[in-house]
Amino acid sequence: MDQIEIQIKEMDALYFDKEYASYHPSNNEILQKDIHEYQHFKNVIACFYNYTNDMKVEIQRIKTHFETLKPEQRKNLQMNYQERIKKLDYCIKKNAHFCFLIVAAYVDMFPEMDLSQVNYVSDLPYFPHVQHGDIAKLRITLKQFYRDWSIQGQAERDQSYKLIIDQLQQYYPDARNKNVKYQVLLPGAGLGRLVFELASRGFAAQGNEFSYFMLLSSHFIINLTQKKEQYQLYPFANNFCNRLSENDQFELVKVPDIAPAEILTENDEMSFVAGEFITVYHQNKYFNFWDSIITCFFIDTANNVLDYIDTIYEILKPKGCWINFGPLEYHFANQFSETSIELSYDDLKHYIKQKGFEIQFEQMQESTYNHSKLDQKYLMYNCIFFMVVKK
Numbered sequence: 001m002d003q004i005e006i007q008i009k010e011m012d013a014l015y016f017d018k019e020y021a022s023y024h025p026s027n028n029e030i031l032q033k034d035i036h037e038y039q040h041f042k043n044v045i046a047c048f049y050n051y052t053n054d055m056k057v058e059i060q061r062i063k064t065h066f067e068t069l070k071p072e073q074r075k076n077l078q079m080n081y082q083e084r085i086k087k088l089d090y091c092i093k094k095n096a097h098f099c100f101l102i103v104a105a106y107v108d109m110f111p112e113m114d115l116s117q118v119n120y121v122s123d124l125p126y127f128p129h130v131q132h133g134d135i136a137k138l139r140i141t142l143k144q145f146y147r148d149w150s151i152q153g154q155a156e157r158d159q160s161y162k163l164i165i166d167q168l169q170q171y172y173p174d175a176r177n178k179n180v181k182y183q184v185l186l187p188g189a190g191l192g193r194l195v196f197e198l199a200s201r202g203f204a205a206q207g208n209e210f211s212y213f214m215l216l217s218s219h220f221i222i223n224l225t226q227k228k229e230q231y232q233l234y235p236f237a238n239n240f241c242n243r244l245s246e247n248d249q250f251e252l253v254k255v256p257d258i259a260p261a262e263i264l265t266e267n268d269e270m271s272f273v274a275g276e277f278i279t280v281y282h283q284n285k286y287f288n289f290w291d292s293i294i295t296c297f298f299i300d301t302a303n304n305v306l307d308y309i310d311t312i313y314e315i316l317k318p319k320g321c322w323i324n325f326g327p328l329e330y331h332f333a334n335q336f337s338e339t340s341i342e343l344s345y346d347d348l349k350h351y352i353k354q355k356g357f358e359i360q361f362e363q364m365q366e367s368t369y370n371h372s373k374l375d376q377k378y379l380m381y382n383c384i385f386f387m388v389v390k391k
Helices: 008-015 029-033 035-049 051-066 071-075 081-102 104-109 132-149 154-171 193-199 212-223 246-250 277-281 305-315 345-355
Strands: 183-187 204-209 231-233 253-255 269-274 290-296 316-326 357-367 381-390
Touching: 035 051, 035 081, 035 104, 035 132, 035 212, 051 081, 081 104, 081 132, 081 212, 081 231, 081 246, 132 154, 132 193, 132 212, 132 253, 154 193, 154 290, 154 316, 154 357, 154 381, 183 193, 183 277, 193 204, 193 269, 193 290, 204 212, 204 277, 212 269, 277 305, 290 305, 305 316, 305 345, 316 357, 345 357
Parallel strands: 183 204, 183 290, 204 269, 290 316
Antiparallel strands: 231 253, 316 381, 357 381
């Protein structure tokens, strides 16, 4: 396969243009003052750099295992495993190029990550301080592009985002024509598609995100893309199981399916804030501030979901609405080193009412998450979809 050039010098001019982007993930006081946060950010950047080397392990595994097949077994296979390796290698190079573009603006932040002699993706050095869990997070982030910013992800977005948007517009029907915009907060914003959709419909939408993987990637796709389908990637390249066809693993995804720069106007308001939800927003300046809070696949990410509910109540305006969509997966339930409060929906609903919310709308709605139609295996969530209003 042909080498895929990185072209660092050309990217410097584009990706260091701070005036072009209203938010820069590396520009925050915590990162500048906290050595642990600085090291974490460095590890995340290194993980993006290391994509090729990490995936080489997968290629070597496939090669080693297929070499154990008997000659007769190889002969009777429809699939040519050497061709499969070539396809996988190409997909990895394309993904690695995309990963590098996402973090190109941070090349000079870490002198020890010297890339001055690197001209090709395959020549990127390996940075050994990357944690294994970060590799999994990067792979999930690539799949999130499929969900949030591809044509293929539209059906899954319609299962949740469309319902949320319709409900919010029904509650605030004058949003597009209002002189003072309704302030809407979306904690756990991920790659920012729902934030963008609300901003384009007249709301002053702010996304909040804790993960640097998501922050860097949303910043790139929203602020640094100029046209529709500008980039190609293969988010399921590392999916080796539950494939009906050999080529399902190599599903091509073009992102973004819509270019924010072509849609948003100078009158639209969209912003992102980095940090943990409660730490960032549970302070006086945000009390009774937001007209609406949207939680989509978010409330079960808390150590204590009641802390989330308390904060939402404090920062929402009277008569403001909270719209929730998602399951109760409780992300810390099996991590014994972490606190995890796991409550049923009946318990949560009782607490929400006791807190001072009035339920306006409530239903269960099926939804998948980061699922390719080509994958045999998927998880269908029976999601809690409600809107409550602060009394």
